[in-house]
Amino acid sequence: MTELGKIVVEERPDPDPGPLEAVVRTEAVGVCGSDTAYYKVGRIGDYVVDGPIILGHEVAGEVVKVGSDVTDVRVGDRVAIEPGTPCRNCRECMAGRYHLCPDLVFLATPPYDGALIQQMTIDARNLYPIPDSMTYEEGALLEPLSVGIWGCQRAGLEGGDDVLVTGAGPVGLLAAASARALGAGSVTVTDVSDFRLDLAKQMGFDAEHGDAPGDGDFDVLLECSGAPGVLAQGMRRLRPAGRAAMIGMSKEEAIGLPLSQLNVNELTLSLVNRYNHTWPLAIELVASGRVDVAPLVTHHFSLAESADALTLASRVPDSVKAVIHPQLS
Amino acid sequence: MTELGKIVVEERPDPDPGPLEAVVRTEAVGVCGSDTAYYKVGRIGDYVVDGPIILGHEVAGEVVKVGSDVTDVRVGDRVAIEPGTPCRNCRECMAGRYHLCPDLVFLATPPYDGALIQQMTIDARNLYPIPDSMTYEEGALLEPLSVGIWGCQRAGLEGGDDVLVTGAGPVGLLAAASARALGAGSVTVTDVSDFRLDLAKQMGFDAEHGDAPGDGDFDVLLECSGAPGVLAQGMRRLRPAGRAAMIGMSKEEAIGLPLSQLNVNELTLSLVNRYNHTWPLAIELVASGRVDVAPLVTHHFSLAESADALTLASRVPDSVKAVIHPQLS
Amino acid sequence: MTELGKIVVEERPDPDPGPLEAVVRTEAVGVCGSDTAYYKVGRIGDYVVDGPIILGHEVAGEVVKVGSDVTDVRVGDRVAIEPGTPCRNCRECMAGRYHLCPDLVFLATPPYDGALIQQMTIDARNLYPIPDSMTYEEGALLEPLSVGIWGCQRAGLEGGDDVLVTGAGPVGLLAAASARALGAGSVTVTDVSDFRLDLAKQMGFDAEHGDAPGDGDFDVLLECSGAPGVLAQGMRRLRPAGRAAMIGMSKEEAIGLPLSQLNVNELTLSLVNRYNHTWPLAIELVASGRVDVAPLVTHHFSLAESADALTLASRVPDSVKAVIHPQLS
Amino acid sequence: MTELGKIVVEERPDPDPGPLEAVVRTEAVGVCGSDTAYYKVGRIGDYVVDGPIILGHEVAGEVVKVGSDVTDVRVGDRVAIEPGTPCRNCRECMAGRYHLCPDLVFLATPPYDGALIQQMTIDARNLYPIPDSMTYEEGALLEPLSVGIWGCQRAGLEGGDDVLVTGAGPVGLLAAASARALGAGSVTVTDVSDFRLDLAKQMGFDAEHGDAPGDGDFDVLLECSGAPGVLAQGMRRLRPAGRAAMIGMSKEEAIGLPLSQLNVNELTLSLVNRYNHTWPLAIELVASGRVDVAPLVTHHFSLAESADALTLASRVPDSVKAVIHPQLS
Helix, strand or coil: CCECCECCCCCCCCCCCCCCEEEEEEEEEECCHHHHHHHHHCEECCEECCCCCCCCCEEEEEEEEECCCCCCCCCCCEEEECCEECCCCCHHHHCCCHHHCCCCEECCCCCCCCCCCCEEEEEHHHEEECCCCCCHHHHHCHHHHHHHHHHHHHCCCCCCCEEEEECCCHHHHHHHHHHHHCCCCEEEEEECCHHHHHHHHHCCCEEEECCCCCCCCEEEEEECCCCCCHHHHHHHCEEEEEEEEECCCCCCCCEEECHHHHHHHCCEEEECCCCCCCHHHHHHHHHCCCCCCHHHEEEEEEHHHHHHHHCHHHHCCCCCEEEEECCCC | CCECCECCCCCCCCCCCCCCEEEEEEEEEECCHHHHHHHHHCEECCEECCCCCCCCCEEEEEEEEECCCCCCCCCCCEEEECCEECCCCCHHHHCCCHHHCCCCEECCCCCCCCCCCCEEEEEHHHEEECCCCCCHHHHHCHHHHHHHHHHHHHCCCCCCCEEEEECCCHHHHHHHHHHHHCCCCEEEEEECCHHHHHHHHHCCCEEEECCCCCCCCEEEEEECCCCCCHHHHHHHCEEEEEEEEECCCCCCCCEEECHHHHHHHCCEEEECCCCCCCHHHHHHHHHCCCCCCHHHEEEEEEHHHHHHHHCHHHHCCCCCEEEEECCCC | CCECCECCCCCCCCCCCCCCEEEEEEEEEECCHHHHHHHHHCEECCEECCCCCCCCCEEEEEEEEECCCCCCCCCCCEEEECCEECCCCCHHHHCCCHHHCCCCEECCCCCCCCCCCCEEEEEHHHEEECCCCCCHHHHHCHHHHHHHHHHHHHCCCCCCCEEEEECCCHHHHHHHHHHHHCCCCEEEEEECCHHHHHHHHHCCCEEEECCCCCCCCEEEEEECCCCCCHHHHHHHCEEEEEEEEECCCCCCCCEEECHHHHHHHCCEEEECCCCCCCHHHHHHHHHCCCCCCHHHEEEEEEHHHHHHHHCHHHHCCCCCEEEEECCCC | CCECCECCCCCCCCCCCCCCEEEEEEEEEECCHHHHHHHHHCEECCEECCCCCCCCCEEEEEEEEECCCCCCCCCCCEEEECCEECCCCCHHHHCCCHHHCCCCEECCCCCCCCCCCCEEEEEHHHEEECCCCCCHHHHHCHHHHHHHHHHHHHCCCCCCCEEEEECCCHHHHHHHHHHHHCCCCEEEEEECCHHHHHHHHHCCCEEEECCCCCCCCEEEEEECCCCCCHHHHHHHCEEEEEEEEECCCCCCCCEEECHHHHHHHCCEEEECCCCCCCHHHHHHHHHCCCCCCHHHEEEEEEHHHHHHHHCHHHHCCCCCEEEEECCCC
16 A cells, blocks of 8 residues: 555565564455555554555465574464564563553554565464464454454453344454354344344344344443444443443544443443454364354455455445455466 | 421431341431432432432441341441342342342432431341441441442452542542552542642542643542543553543533543443442451541531531532531430 | 162152242253262261252253242243252352352252152242253253353363363263363363263363373363372363362362472362352353253163162263153153 | 582672673572572472572662663662563463563572672563662562562452461561451461461461461461461361462472362462562552561571571571671671
């Protein structure tokens, strides 16, 4: 991406890894709403694109080179990639919260480049080998699945909880799948798109139109829509001691919550920033069949078609997730 | 209180306790902002006064009669009173959250009468004997201290946390005292009243004027002011993984929070509804000197002067807590 | 059971429920190791059989009468039964730990009768309606499944944990199934019986002979064998910060643990006493197919054949769980 | 220490710090039971002294040199020293459990040298500035205080818990002080030494002779004696849902616990390995007067008298803690 709304395919020299790095031939890159936001408006909150940037951070591929000190992965390994590289030294890193590291280097988050390149270099400790039975596409989708898993963990999901997921986009559906895999009693998904609600039903969740009057009772809310008013509405449907996690990114500067009413039920609201150490579990859940990410992928693109992939959501209402295959000509 | 803004002193027949009840001769009753709100505007949220009501729920006294099945307290015991009586049967009670019981009977919360009466009847299981070294005044203040303790527990306060308390009213100061007694690293209190900030300093806390530009870093926020904008402002001063508890009751219908910014730090916001099983700890903290509640009591009243007590806060800026002594003539 | 090793079938008058009770026509009763222990040796720890007792506490059936104040279940409901009835008043009950209530009335635990009777009376709040798709046999096995679920919860099982289950009896296999349903990364089961290890494999777990030299690494140990030395051996296989739950009942008076070695890894050992509020989750896990309890039931008996059912384990090595069908003639 | 039971004072060249290191002029070094064990028997568990070693790991002093990349401390700073340096890269370090890092470099733990040297070099990130109001002696005792704090945290100490501390040595007394500072309801200390029990009383704790028949009820046990049978005996005195932490190092190969009895109360036993991130809290507790470590120091020594210091406990029954002052001539 050289400027707002403009993607250019360029030749770059083959990269060489540093001692602790590896080079990965990218095979599948999922398109995320944040990629689309950078492409269309050039910013997300305080992150502003102010120069050319390579987008893409949901990625899997094959290791083609490793640095001299790399021991955990080898050339030829099929790997999924955790996109954030922490400093390993600060207060947050030492407290086990490396994802909140103020110096986190994150793929496709300005000023750092991302994964829409045929060979990318990254700290080898971010690579997780995936079994042969797992496709690269599935490997790329471990990233949004990680968002769902971590959202459940931030919400303090416990076995048996009745869970309400607001928003049936990729993150909402994967949060729902995570909740079920972590022992939720029931999982209900809401959206305003019938196409997406059908997909939710097909994936085994209870589905409910977002405008339906709420009368259910839930223990946990996973807000994945980012739409105005949905967080407050969802929190009203929680039982006493209910827990909400705000996973979806809202565009609103301030979100209004009727806290004086909600405090009767002594709710807890957990904000969420990506994920922490979720790849091993994500791999297990997909490898064992407990989570099926495949139904989410509705459209495929080559690297040259990246612009189409980035605008899919607004062009094709009945779409969920676009995957770009960088080695596809 | 027979109507809005009108307190009448009446003779009532001596009460007889049910089998599990006790009658307590009240010796000290603290005045809470909720008493004042019922007196002045007749409602707090969904709780509406629609008939005569006896106010007062911060209370200590001496047991004068016990029901036939009461075993844990005896006539002559000096006791503090937990004002809420749960059903002991519902989902919340059985989950250890009796304070969220939908059928909770709570002193001076419509339609239930409170403690501004010389002899009051209550479930004997709500009575906690206090040592002879503790005054009845201190016994009455175990109730707002309980609010502070539970606020700390809801916030997940851990030893070493740097704590910001916004609002230096009775609840704020007792929340600050609770935080210190539970192992807070540092405790900073903010307010707009110099009188209250001086009291905070005198009690050993760092004090800061509420309009001061925030530049500190905190792990925990205990919002006790109920004032507009303070929750959002306080949350901005939290470190990554910071935790906020909203203890103060706000009059605003919806509170605006910049969640899209705050989620970078992955904060947690816990709403708070009174307290759960805090009297034993409150008694220990006061009895052992780890918390000193005495400095809070700035004014004293007889039962006949209740109206003055209920309006103290608005009449006398340099006041903190009014205590009514029902046996005082 | 009238005396040690002697079961007699008697006629009893039809029971009438108290106001909060219900009468259930029992349809399936699982045999537990504790039933067998009472039958053979007349005691488990401090619980001693000193008169005739009706055994059986894993039970499902149909409601045939309800007391005057019962509102949550109706005649005709198919129900699973939680066998413990707490006092709802003590410190433990009010803290949400009703299963540790010192006055707990538990089916088939001396001096209380159990479920091996065609019509049994119990507090209606212990009944959980089960869906039509669930068999009574499955309904009865929700009790040992509850043991497994609670064991996982006591161990602090988190999504992604690698779990070692020692002992592939009914409780071990259901603990393994619970662990997987609650998000375990991997689940490995050990036993000395090849028959049971085959069953473990068939249920989808990794299986390992109990004498195999340990070289794996686990986050969680669920000890379900009760065999000497197994707890210590299993704890040695845990990673740093590993957590063990002792679910199996041991006959040893004192269990030796090499704590001075184990403390390097800062392990946690949680003892387990039955379960707390697990039926709703157990029903969901079985109803949704996430846990399949059916493969455990290897043998069936009528009420008249109870003695055979109680001695199955020692008579038939290749057995797992016996179910008695009280209505079977 | 050049060989078992032999301490030699040698001249060493002035050290130069690496880029991230600092050199500290040691001012106070506490003697720990582990120092004495290495001195007398040359090993603790798997740690074996097989060459000359400098003992001492409870230490405070003044920074005299800093490496080129050190930013957080400066020459002249008075500092306490956390003795363990983690790798910051492994699974444990990244999970926030750096104290379980398998490559932890720990002062005076073979093969690493310790603090009984006038100038010692260490990673500057292990240094914590202490206020002028704190003595170096107090600074050195932050290490055993850290053991007490972490023991409380491992036990899941909650405000209001009644705490039993078995063993009134330095660690036991500081665990008791930690428990009180973290909000314990009551704190009872047991020992067999009247001298130490008197000290416990003087520090404000309930004291009880170790042979007294137990009839109290406790929520938390902090085992700090390491003596045979004490852990089991203490666990028997816990209430339902009680929690025990084993802080004391036992010499027994296997510790016998009556788990089949203890599981009725569903206890939890947490093993303890030193501490994690406790210095900031330890400094606050001592600086604010909430913990007073001074009464523990009963004897003082120069570097030349180290051998006397190391044998103090066995030579002088009425002793608690020896402090060596390396700059003392």
